[in-house]
Amino acid sequence: MKLNNSRRDFIKKSALSTAGISMGALAFSASSYGRIIGANDRVNVGIVGFSGRAKGALIPAMLKHSKEMNFEFTAVSDIWNRRRDECVAYVHDKSGKTIQTARNNEELYDRKDVDVVIISTADFQHALHCKQAVEAGRDVYVEKPFAETMEDNRAARAAVEKTGKIVQVGSQRRSGSNYHAANEFIRSGKFGDIVMVEMSWNVNQPGRWRLPQLTKEIREQDTDWTRFLMNRPYEPWNPRKYLEYRLFWPYSSGIPGQWMAHQIDTVHWFTGINHPRSVAANGGIYLWKDGRENFDTMTAVFDYGPLDDKSKGFQVVYSSRFTNSAGGTKEIYYSNGGELNLDTNMVTPRGGLSKGQANAMGMEPNLLPEMTLAEAIQVETGADTGVDDMTSAHMKNWMECVRSRKKPNADVIAGYNHSIANIMTTAALRTGKFVTFDEKNQEVLAGGEVFKY
Numbered sequence: 001m002k003l004n005n006s007r008r009d010f011i012k013k014s015a016l017s018t019a020g021i022s023m024g025a026l027a028f029s030a031s032s033y034g035r036i037i038g039a040n041d042r043v044n045v046g047i048v049g050f051s052g053r054a055k056g057a058l059i060p061a062m063l064k065h066s067k068e069m070n071f072e073f074t075a076v077s078d079i080w081n082r083r084r085d086e087c088v089a090y091v092h093d094k095s096g097k098t099i100q101t102a103r104n105n106e107e108l109y110d111r112k113d114v115d116v117v118i119i120s121t122a123d124f125q126h127a128l129h130c131k132q133a134v135e136a137g138r139d140v141y142v143e144k145p146f147a148e149t150m151e152d153n154r155a156a157r158a159a160v161e162k163t164g165k166i167v168q169v170g171s172q173r174r175s176g177s178n179y180h181a182a183n184e185f186i187r188s189g190k191f192g193d194i195v196m197v198e199m200s201w202n203v204n205q206p207g208r209w210r211l212p213q214l215t216k217e218i219r220e221q222d223t224d225w226t227r228f229l230m231n232r233p234y235e236p237w238n239p240r241k242y243l244e245y246r247l248f249w250p251y252s253s254g255i256p257g258q259w260m261a262h263q264i265d266t267v268h269w270f271t272g273i274n275h276p277r278s279v280a281a282n283g284g285i286y287l288w289k290d291g292r293e294n295f296d297t298m299t300a301v302f303d304y305g306p307l308d309d310k311s312k313g314f315q316v317v318y319s320s321r322f323t324n325s326a327g328g329t330k331e332i333y334y335s336n337g338g339e340l341n342l343d344t345n346m347v348t349p350r351g352g353l354s355k356g357q358a359n360a361m362g363m364e365p366n367l368l369p370e371m372t373l374a375e376a377i378q379v380e381t382g383a384d385t386g387v388d389d390m391t392s393a394h395m396k397n398w399m400e401c402v403r404s405r406k407k408p409n410a411d412v413i414a415g416y417n418h419s420i421a422n423i424m425t426t427a428a429l430r431t432g433k434f435v436t437f438d439e440k441n442q443e444v445l446a447g448g449e450v451f452k453y
Contacts, residue, residue, distance in 0.1 A: 043069070043402060046114035046138070047076040048105060048129055049121035050087035053143055058118050058170075060387040061395035063094055069399040071116075075100040077108035080223040104227060105129065109136035116140065116166075116402055122245045123252040124148045127156035127419075128230055130167060134159050139166040141398045144265075145257035145422050146415030148250065149452060150444055152231070153419045160412040168398035168408035169415035171265045175394035178345050179266060181373045182333075185340065185347065186270045191368070192335035197267060197316040199332075201259040204325040206288050209246040209254075215239040233453070240291070247292035250453045253426040254294030255283075255320045260425065263331055265410070265418040266342075267304065267316055270333070275420040276302040277313070279435045281428035287323045296322040300425045307439065318425075338368035345373040420444070427451035 045062065047054060062071060076087040076099055084101040091099050102108035108117075109132075116139040119129045127147035133140045146169050147153035160167050173179045185191055220237045228242060229235075232250055245251035246258060268274060283298030298320055305313020331342040338352040349367035358365040394409065401408045420437060423444045428435040433447035444451045 041070070043071045043399075044074040044113045044115045045071055046102075046108050046111070046117040047073060047078075047087060047091075047099075048108065048117050048119040048133070049125075050076055050078050050083040050090070051120045054087075054118065054120040055090060057387050057391045058120055058141070058143070058395065059091065059094070061392045062118065062399070064387065064392055065396045065399055066095075069396070069403070071399055073097060073099050074113045075102055075108055075111055077102040077105050079104055079227050080218070082218075082222060104224065105132055105136075109133070109138070114138065119143060122228070123257050124152070124232060124245070124250060125228075125230055127152035131156045131159040134163040134165040134167065137163075137165070139402050141168045141170065141395065142415070143170040144415065145253070145261045145419055146412070147419040148253055148257055148423065148426070150420075150423055150442060151452065153416055153423070154442055157412050157416045166398070166401050166405065166408060167412045167415075168394070168401065169410045169412065169418075170391075170394065171262060171410040171414055171418060172388075172390040172394035173262055173266055174269065174409040174414065175397050176390045177393075178342065178373045179269075182266075182340055182342060183270050185373075186333065191333070191340060191347070192337045192366070194271065194314045194333055194335060196314055196334040197332065198330065198334070199260075199263045199316065199318045200327050200330045201255070201263070201320045202325050202327045202329070203322055205322055206290075208322055209244055209258075210290070211243045215243050218243060244292075247290075247294050249293050249426070249430065252294065253422055255298055256300075256422045256425040256429070259320055260300070260318055261418045261422055264302075264316070264318065264421045265414060266331060268414065268417045268421075271304065273304050273306075274417045275437055276304055276316075276424060277307060277310075277436070278303045279421075279424040279428045281425050281435075282432070283429050295429060298429060300428065302421070335368070337366040340373075342373075347371045347373065423451065 047059070059073070066072060073091050073095065076084055078084045078087065088099055088101060091097060100111070102111070108114060117133050119126060119133065119140060119142040121129055123145055126142050126145065130140050130142045147156060186194070218239050223242070225237050225242070241248045241251055246254055252258070279300055279302050281298060281300035283295035285292060285295055286297050288296045300318045302316040302318070303313060304316060329343070333340040334351065336353050338347065338349040340347050347368055348370045352368055353363070353366040355365040397409045424435045424437060427433070427444050427446040431446040431451065435444060435446050435451070438445050
């Protein structure tokens with residue numbers, strides 16, 4: 001992806017001469033644009049934030065496909081010096097390559113050897129780090145949640161759309177073959193109208209999102225606390241909020257942004273509905289009283305359907321707890337004819353309208369045939385890199401889209417929409433009010449008032 005000056009000038013002049021098209025959305029076909037940037041040129045990758053997610057999934061996923069796709073890590077940006085050094089050592093151990101370091105993103109984007117970036121920073125930083133990256137001319141893989149406030153959500157979406165850069169949001173279910181099969185089945189009409197969706201994510205983990213030893217070791221002088229805070233209200237140095245940010249608002253919404261974002265995104269995908277009509281939610285810190293501010297248990301009830309026709313729609317119930325793992329992770333879609341279960345990957349007539357109940361009302365029974373989605377699942381083969389198949393497939397999809405300039409599986413609109421649902425849920429949990437969405441102004445309203453923090 002290293003361009004000589006003549007080729008760079010050609011691209012720039014061609015973009016500027018195309019009326020009504022931004023520089024990021026050149027008036028070439030996807031295939032011709034891929035040839036212009038060099039279909040066989042190496043793509044140099046920068047890492048923005050050497051987090052647990054980057055180490056445990058995103059870096060291994062890219063390395064798994066790096067030889068085939070000709071991608072290579074070249075640099076890391078992290079405001080904590082320890083993380084920079086750890087990233088250099090980790091990438092060298094896994095790939096044999098020595099990458100360079102940047103103390104912040106400005107230094108990273110001054111480099112000429114960074115074409116694209118993978119962003120895996122704190123939850124509340126994702127949107128603005130994505131905005132910064134695309135405005136610096138880089139394609140982006142950014143972890144979910146895409147945004148935790150509507151202000152950040154709108155700003156990041158606008159920047160991506162203006163620049164035309166390739167952005168994949170880390171909603172990796174969008175690259176799961178069983179989820180693609182479910183989407184096709186529901187959209188075919190064979191499932192019938194969705195009447196209800198039940199989702200859960202339950203664990204029993206007092207240590208989830210806790211890093212007690214690391215919080216003892218980090219020193220303020222080794223990082224940049226002010227830069228970490230970005231646009232959040234200033235408060236004095238707090239190592240727990242720096243490292244265990246998922247437990248504290250407004251640095252993370254906790255459960256809605258971390259777990260619910262994955263699952264609620266499938267509702268938007270399967271139905272084409274962008275966001276809930278309303279949300280009511282409740283929760284609390286019922287057991288793990290360790291100073292956290294985000295709940296260890298919550299339940300949210302969503303109303304989905306056309307905004308202009310309240311007679312149509314369905315309900316989604318989402319629940320999650322850190323205090324008992326019974327039930328695990330579930331995503332079950334219901335129609336009048338049965339259920340589609342994405343835990344078992346089965347479509348069954350379970351709960352469908354039986355003959356007896358139908359006859360009593362002069363109706364025909366409605367029972368789905370039993371079938372499996374499992375045949376659609378394509379399990380990857382090859383060396384075990386420790387990364388799950390969906391993240392691996394999702395990363396590869398982004399890499400392919402960087403080369404082809406095609407739309408990724410989870411683009412900025414998918415991220416924008418799951419963030420609306422997250423922010424609505426957070427508003428309901430934090431205010432205890434009934435929450436709706438102002439479509440005109442693109443604002444979340446809690447009890448009729450704009451929600452921010």
